[in-house]
Amino acid sequence: MLPFTYALRNLFRDKSRLLQTIGGSALVVLLVMAAGALNQGMTRVLAASGSPLNAILLGAGSEESIQRSEIPERTAGIAEAAVGGVAKPLGTPAVSTEIQYMTYLTTKDNHRSAGVFRGVTPQALLVHPEVRLLDGHFPGAGELMVGRLAWRKLHLPPDALKPGTKVRLDGAEMTIRGTFAAPGTVLESEIWATLSDIRMLAQRETVSCVVMRMENPDDFADADLFSKQRLDLELTAMRESDYYAALTKFFRPLRVMTWITAGLVAAGAVFGGLNTLYAAFASRIRELATLQAVGFSRRVILLSLVQESLLACLTGTLLASVLALLLLDGRTIPFSIGAFTVSVTPEIAGAGLATGILLGIIGALPPALRCLKPPLPTALRSS
Secondary structure, eight states, X not given: OOOHHHHHHXXXXXXXXXXXXXXXXXXXXXXXXXXXXXXXXXXXXXXXXXXXXXXXXXXXXXXTOGGGOOBOTTHHHHHHHHOTTBOOGGGOOOEEEEEEEEEEEEOXXXXXXXXXXXXXXXXXXXXXXXXXXXXXXXXXXXXXXXXXXXHXXXXXXXXXXXXXXXXXXXXXXXXXXXXXXXXXXXGGGOEEEEHXXXXXXXXXXXXXXXEEEBSSGGGHHHHHHHHHHOGGGTEEEEEXXXXXXXXXXXXXXXXXXXXXXXXXXHHHHHHHHHHHHHHHHHTXXXXXXXXXXXXXXXXXXXXXXXXXXXXXHHHHHHHHXXXXXXXXXXXXXXXXXXXXXXXXXXXXXHHHHHHHHHHHHHHHHHHHHHHHOSOXXXXXXXX
């Protein structure tokens, strides 16, 4: 075997080539890690947002968007009396009438951006037990309660939505009175107001949905039977977990495009790396032939050339991992229905490492094999 130090010293024979290889591999690995982290973050937040214990009654034909759903407000009272298996914490039926509405919020400095608003009653806390009040109180008339990530969805500074701040919704002045958390769900990107305030702002007499929390997942059958029996209400019943699973499929093309973009950039970097290594190895054909003449086999020389490439690519992988931790880990990314937090998990780090290893091997093999292909006499006479 050729000594490892031989491959290490050869890396610094052309510093510009070394920097180009490290930079290219770092870019590819960083893009792969970013694509994986974005896909993982979006999938995770949508999966965590839906509870299998929650049954949603919404308008027939609106299964893909609660915001488009319209059902009579009296549905909640009828369902509460007719559906068995509804949970009753502290003796209160866990049935929440809600309106989901998207409109523009305007701050005092006239920054205007679209947000997701939910009109609720205090019963919403019974069907969304993951919600925890961090500051202030539940909203009353003319008041709002904001999720702790709503500022990111609205493209505002983190302190722009603190309690006591006045904002405008469709021309109506509202005061923020509370902040809540719902870790790992899209609820953290929403803004809650009273059901009556959102009904007035949306200028509608109907509501979007009724959410019922069941004692166990099998009790969903009662809600489903109710929606099929009450044809006059034009309802459909869905598990909340199924609703968000459908949204996950809806956003699949976006996630696929992320991977395609990363793949195209990676392909460009690989071809660029191949050209660089072709030039670097071609200038050393006589040197490699001399090593064969003194007794080293082509297999051993090939392994040494792959070691050189791996050292450079793994250095780029290390650089990309550091950049991912600094630039990606913990960053909140907004999307149409909320926001999610990106995490550099062990799986993402492993994907980056595997990418770096593949780049080192795939980038080195074609030029190395080509340089070792000429017969020994021909290679010794090369310039």
